Amino acid sequence: MKPGPRILVVDDDPGVLKALRGLLTDEGFTPVEARSTAEAARLLDAPEGPPALMLLDIRMPGETGLEFLARLPRPLPAPVVVLSGEASPAEAVQALKLGATDFVEKPPSPERLVTALRNAMALGALQEERERLLDALARPGHLVGDSPAMEALRRLIARVGPSDTAVLITGETGTGKERVARALHLASGRKGRLVAVNCAAIPSTLLESELFGHEKGAFSGAVSRRAGRIEQAHGGTLFLDELGDMPLELQAKLLRVLETKEVERLGGSVPVPVDARILAATHQDLARAVREGRFRQDLFFRLNVMPLQLPPLRERPEDLLPLARAFAAELAGPNVPLVLAPGAEAALRAYSWPGNVRELRNLIERLNLLRGDGPLTLGPEAIQGPLAPAAPPRPTLGDKSYREHVEDFERDLIRAALQEGGSIAGAARLLQVDRGNLYRRIKALQIPVP
Numbered sequence: 001m002k003p004g005p006r007i008l009v010v011d012d013d014p015g016v017l018k019a020l021r022g023l024l025t026d027e028g029f030t031p032v033e034a035r036s037t038a039e040a041a042r043l044l045d046a047p048e049g050p051p052a053l054m055l056l057d058i059r060m061p062g063e064t065g066l067e068f069l070a071r072l073p074r075p076l077p078a079p080v081v082v083l084s085g086e087a088s089p090a091e092a093v094q095a096l097k098l099g100a101t102d103f104v105e106k107p108p109s110p111e112r113l114v115t116a117l118r119n120a121m122a123l124g125a126l127q128e129e130r131e132r133l134l135d136a137l138a139r140p141g142h143l144v145g146d147s148p149a150m151e152a153l154r155r156l157i158a159r160v161g162p163s164d165t166a167v168l169i170t171g172e173t174g175t176g177k178e179r180v181a182r183a184l185h186l187a188s189g190r191k192g193r194l195v196a197v198n199c200a201a202i203p204s205t206l207l208e209s210e211l212f213g214h215e216k217g218a219f220s221g222a223v224s225r226r227a228g229r230i231e232q233a234h235g236g237t238l239f240l241d242e243l244g245d246m247p248l249e250l251q252a253k254l255l256r257v258l259e260t261k262e263v264e265r266l267g268g269s270v271p272v273p274v275d276a277r278i279l280a281a282t283h284q285d286l287a288r289a290v291r292e293g294r295f296r297q298d299l300f301f302r303l304n305v306m307p308l309q310l311p312p313l314r315e316r317p318e319d320l321l322p323l324a325r326a327f328a329a330e331l332a333g334p335n336v337p338l339v340l341a342p343g344a345e346a347a348l349r350a351y352s353w354p355g356n357v358r359e360l361r362n363l364i365e366r367l368n369l370l371r372g373d374g375p376l377t378l379g380p381e382a383i384q385g386p387l388a389p390a391a392p393p394r395p396t397l398g399d400k401s402y403r404e405h406v407e408d409f410e411r412d413l414i415r416a417a418l419q420e421g422g423s424i425a426g427a428a429r430l431l432q433v434d435r436g437n438l439y440r441r442i443k444a445l446q447i448p449v450p
């Protein structure tokens, strides 16, 4: 059996130690004993780490419990519950002021003592979680999440970050691709900036000069010489977001930059050396884009040396609560607790989060705006609200066969596509199937063509 949480009992009275030993063991704790504060100090520094809690007598010969408490480092190495014995209420209050979580009078009633211990430990765990969150929020590239996928990702970032390898980050919208790029940049230790370019947001006619820069007079409007984004990332990292949207001819130019580590401004003839780490992200299936001739295979291979796939949020439910808490702390401040109403956690897990982490952040932001002065409360209705798609109707099973059910579904699907596409060719395009095959299914299922 796993030993229970260690509790350090500090008391000079062997009788009290013996009584507490029995009581604590019965309650599933592992008592560790010290007869003086000097011994307690040694045990707090023990190699197995500090205990889960310290139960501290106030009146002891030599250094008193209060004196000891006052000289302990902050934050305290463990939550402290004080045994107040015949001590005056003033001393108990003094102990609380010095950071003790609670006090129990001697001789303690087992029930009162165990409640105090459990409460103190719960509070200690909360405080630790809060410290961890604040720490995490202080680092902009930090990735919140307890799922195995997130842990693996953090390990990978620590390993790959410091190298110069290009990294291709893929994942649905809002899964945190840019956040990962920032984490990689921070882990790289590169002194320069992270320069981000969204290839989908800049019109393709402007993207070239944006990336490569231009000399004065390179084209009408190029009134002065301008360094492109690639050059600006010299000594740092260039993050190409939505790389799948980059036009083919620019892909060729980018490949050349990757291979030669030089960039040529538009209208210029002298290549400028650049040392920029390249990170790219896309929500598209680039391998498919390569097959369909929309993306250069050589560039894909060049970037895909280190592929990094971010799973959608619905596939890592362990991240939901840590993320929700982190966003609440970030948006409402660390003193506003996130309260989960009954059913909220189940609703979070049941929802499919098509907008992924960004959608969860937006939800918390909305709740924060609506909360007034109260706590930030997350109830199931917030998740089942306008965000959630209507649940798909449950099929009535009746006495139809499996095949008949599938055909009914197929019929509905083709009808909808015919209506939207306007013709068999249009429907085939929408459904991404061959027109001949679709025609044969329409015949077989006797679907009227508009």
Ligand SMILES: Nc1ncnc2c1ncn2[C@@H]1O[C@H](COP(=O)(O)OP(=O)(O)OP(=O)(O)O)[C@@H](O)[C@H]1O
Pocket: 142, 143, 144, 145, 171, 172, 173, 174, 175, 176, 177, 178, 179, 180, 241, 283, 326, 357, 358, 361
């Ligand atoms: N693991 C995480 N920890 C903390 N915040 C996160 C995490 N993942 C994503 N976020 C936050 O979620 C939001 C969306 O993330 P981000 O912009 O990185 O996604 P993206 O995949 O690049 O999206 P898009 O494909 O739409 O550009 C941001 O506010 C980001 O800070």
